[in-house]
Amino acid sequence: AQSVTQPDIHITVSEGASLELRCNYSYGATPYLFWYVQSPGQGLQLLLKYFSGDTLVQGIKGFEAEFKRSQSSFNLRKPSVHWSDAAEYFCAVGPRSAGGFKTIFGAGTRLFVKA
Amino acid sequence: NAGVTQTPKFRILKIGQSMTLQCAQDMNHNYMYWYRQDPGMGLKLIYYSVGAGITDKGEVPNGYNVSRSTTEDFPLRLELAAPSQTSVYFCASSYGADTQYFGPGTRLTVL
Numbered sequence: 001a002q003s004v005t006q007p008d009i010h011i012t013v014s015e016g017a018s019l020e021l022r023c024n025y026s027y028g029a030t031p032y033l034f035w036y037v038q039s040p041g042q043g044l045q046l047l048l049k050y051f052s053g054d055t056l057v058q059g060i061k062g063f064e065a066e067f068k069r070s071q072s073s074f075n076l077r078k079p080s081v082h083w084s085d086a087a088e089y090f091c092a093v094g095p096r097s098a099g100g101f102k103t104i105f106g107a108g109t110r111l112f113v114k115a
Numbered sequence: 116n117a118g119v120t121q122t123p124k125f126r127i128l129k130i131g132q133s134m135t136l137q138c139a140q141d142m143n144h145n146y147m148y149w150y151r152q153d154p155g156m157g158l159k160l161i162y163y164s165v166g167a168g169i170t171d172k173g174e175v176p177n178g179y180n181v182s183r184s185t186t187e188d189f190p191l192r193l194e195l196a197a198p199s200q201t202s203v204y205f206c207a208s209s210y211g212a213d214t215q216y217f218g219p220g221t222r223l224t225v226l
Contacts, residue, residue, distance in 0.1 A: 009155070032212055043119075043205055043217030044158075090157065094212045102173065103148075103215065107157035 002027050004093050006106035013081050014114050021076040021109050023091030031093040033074040035065055038088045038108075047089075050074065061085070086113045116141050121206050121218035128196040128225045136191040136221050138206030144216070146209045147189040148173075149181065151202040152220075158205070164189055196225045 003026045013019050025031065032051055036044040048059025055067040065076045074091060088110045094103040122137045140147065149161040150173075160173030164183040178200060180192040189208075193200060203222050207215040 034214070036215075041220075043207075043219050044215070045217070046214045049214060096212065102160060102163070103212075105150075105158040107155065 002093070002104055004091055004104050004106040006089075006091055006109045008109045009107070010110040010112065012112040012114060015083050016080050019076075019078045019081045019085070019111070021089050021091075021111070023074045023076065023106060025072050025074065025091075025093045025104075027072075027093055029096065030069065031095060033065075033067060034092040034094070034103075035059065035063070035074070035076050036090045036092060036105075037061075038090065040087070044090060047076070081111075081113055083113045083115065086111055118142065119206055119208055119216050119218035121204075121221050123221060124219065125222050126224070128193075128223065130196060130198065130225060132196050133192070133194050134196070134223075136193070136204055136206075136223075138189045138191065138218060139187050140189075140206075140208040140216070141187065142208060142210075142216065143186060144208035144210050145186070146211060146215075147183065148207045148209075148215065149179070149189070149191045150205045150207065151175065152205060153202050161191065161204075193223075198225050201225045 005024045034049045035047040038044045047063050050057050050067045088108045090108045091106040119140045145166050148163045150158040159175045162181040164170045203220050205220050206218040209215040
């Protein structure tokens with residue numbers, strides 16, 4: 001069955017510390033991969049995406065993610081977290097083929113940033 | 116561009132009432148979606164549409180209906196509201212399998 005797993009429900013990091021949010025997926029073939037961020041009271045916004053090519057992708061706000069096919073993972077990283085990064089982060093996978101389209105979202109990881 | 120707009124932002128319904136959540140996008144996207152978000156549960160797909168006149172069920176379609184008569188609009192109809200439909204509803208649109216653009220959400224409470 002297709003699924004996306006974000007093992008950490010919430011994570012707390014100190015401002016200035018590095019961050020890694022984990023995402024694992026189960027899918028028939030290599031899907032399109034996304035990370036979205038949701039600030040309180042708002043809709044989701046794209047951070048970055050992977051379709052093909054370089055497996056290390058850069059996104060907005062200094063985030064990056066690395067696709068590892070052998071581990072079916074697409075972990076999100078940031079070298080130095082800012083207080084404004086406190087939000088909920090969603091990993092998502094979608095099919096490459098048109099038709100029967102259903103993107104699957106993970107349950108989300110809530111990031112807390114302490115001063 | 117306004118992107119994806121949703122109305123209303125908040126609504127309280129009584130059990131058994133009906134309502135329509137409005138969604139519009141001005142990006143000429145062919146795909147549109149409705150999700151519900153419950154605390155700690157991530158997003159659940161209710162319905163989606165791949166073009167005007169074409170809709171299909173998602174993961175949790177029971178109690179909802181949709182229509183897509185134009186590219187821009189994708190309203191979600193709740194018939195006979197139940198407490199289990201208390202949630203935050205998000206509309207989104209995309210061009211094919213690419214990035215989804217989300218509206219600000221509608222917070223619905225059914226009492």
